[in-house]
Amino acid sequence: MSPLLFCNALLDLTGLNEIKGVWKGSTTLPCAYVPVKDFVQQTLMWTVVHDQSSGTVFRRDGSGDHILLSEYRGRVSVLKDAPGNVSLHILNLEISDRGAYTCQVTWRASNNSLIAKDITTKVEVVKVAATKPVIRASEPGLTFPAGAGTSLTCVASGSPPISYRWFRSTPGGKALLLSSQAELAWDSLRPSDTGKYYCEAENRVGAGAVQQSDAVELTVREKIPTELMFRSTSVISWTPWGSTTTTDLPTTGVTSENGVGYPEKNYTTQNVPRTRLSLYLIVLIALVCSAVVFLITFLIVCIRKPKEAQAYEVKFHSSRAAASSRCESTGHYEEPISFTENNYVMEPLKNKTSAEINMDKNEYDCPGKTQDSEYEVGDTV
Numbered sequence: 001m002s003p004l005l006f007c008n009a010l011l012d013l014t015g016l017n018e019i020k021g022v023w024k025g026s027t028t029l030p031c032a033y034v035p036v037k038d039f040v041q042q043t044l045m046w047t048v049v050h051d052q053s054s055g056t057v058f059r060r061d062g063s064g065d066h067i068l069l070s071e072y073r074g075r076v077s078v079l080k081d082a083p084g085n086v087s088l089h090i091l092n093l094e095i096s097d098r099g100a101y102t103c104q105v106t107w108r109a110s111n112n113s114l115i116a117k118d119i120t121t122k123v124e125v126v127k128v129a130a131t132k133p134v135i136r137a138s139e140p141g142l143t144f145p146a147g148a149g150t151s152l153t154c155v156a157s158g159s160p161p162i163s164y165r166w167f168r169s170t171p172g173g174k175a176l177l178l179s180s181q182a183e184l185a186w187d188s189l190r191p192s193d194t195g196k197y198y199c200e201a202e203n204r205v206g207a208g209a210v211q212q213s214d215a216v217e218l219t220v221r222e223k224i225p226t227e228l229m230f231r232s233t234s235v236i237s238w239t240p241w242g243s244t245t246t247t248d249l250p251t252t253g254v255t256s257e258n259g260v261g262y263p264e265k266n267y268t269t270q271n272v273p274r275t276r277l278s279l280y281l282i283v284l285i286a287l288v289c290s291a292v293v294f295l296i297t298f299l300i301v302c303i304r305k306p307k308e309a310q311a312y313e314v315k316f317h318s319s320r321a322a323a324s325s326r327c328e329s330t331g332h333y334e335e336p337i338s339f340t341e342n343n344y345v346m347e348p349l350k351n352k353t354s355a356e357i358n359m360d361k362n363e364y365d366c367p368g369k370t371q372d373s374e375y376e377v378g379d380t381v
Contacts, residue, residue: 031103129206130158154199
């Protein structure tokens with residue numbers, strides 16, 4: 001088998017034989033192939049055969065894309081920059097669009113030979129009645145705090161145009177018409193908006209049959225007001241003189257907002273930390289400071305106090321041999337305050353004879369005997 005025939009077998013188009021499109025809807029006619037090396041797409045054409053007419057709907061070549069039938073302009077397109085995908089996308093189907101659509105692709109080989117392939121798809125355009133609608137919420141859950149915003153959307157399939165209506169159930173069993181749009185929105189919910197809601201959908205197919213959705217219950221809770229709590233905090237400050245002063249500072253605590261059914265907002269309570277010294281610690285610090293101050297004062301006074309005289313008491317006992325009697329005398333000696341001064345008392349001797357002087361001397365000097373003296377020295381403060 002020659003390489004050309006082998007590549008010709010690989011270049012094949014795939015698609016569907018028949019497609020049913022919804023009137024006023026959109027559809028895609030599939031047509032695809034697997035790109036092969038040395039084979040380049042030369043032209044692409046989509047043609048249609050109606051009951052009474054035919055023509056080329058779309059053509060792509062080296063000059064670009066071209067829509068040749070006026071009734072398809074603005075409604076058909078083929079993807080670009082998607083090698084191998086040449087499907088035809090049709091918008092806003094009309095009943096007149098039914099027919100046989102053929103996808104034809106031409107490739108040029110490396111030897112400049114051309115290979116063409118095609119596939120045909122039959123298109124039917126039908127009108128479909130509106131289906132039972134489904135309610136979709138903009139946020140998960142149907143419980144919200146007052147003041148929040150939300151919306152409900154009614155979704156149904158079928159041939160357009162589809163009309164929608166929103167209702168609210170009342171205690172008397174009657175429905176209250178709220179809106180004629182697919183979306184029912186609230187900018188700021190109120191507690192009075194709590195209730196059951198449902199929607200209806202219909203189109204012009206099926207003799208105007210109306211489809212009703214299941215009811216959903218919307219709950220709006222009262223918004224808890226923000227509370228401000230003021231508390232007094234005692235702050236103890238120490239002065240350089242050892243005294244303490246107490247200052248009252250206000251602290252503010254903010255309560256959290258109720259976030260039930262409001263997943264996007266989470267509020268937390270902010271607690272202001274307070275610092276307070278224990279009474280026992282205050283008393284202990286005061287006692288320690290007082291003791292330190294007293295000790296420092298005592299040391300200063302002791303250092304500055306002048307040195308006082310020290311008194312020594314000397315007791316001695318002497319025995320006199322001449323009188324065979326024991327004499328005891330006590331003398332007091334005081335150290336002078338200043339070492340450079342002498343306190344002497346000069347008594348005149350003019351009225352005393354030599355005999356009296358000798359007598360006085362003998363009272364302290366006992367000749368011929370060894371004097372035994374006993375001294376007692378004591379400090380007197």
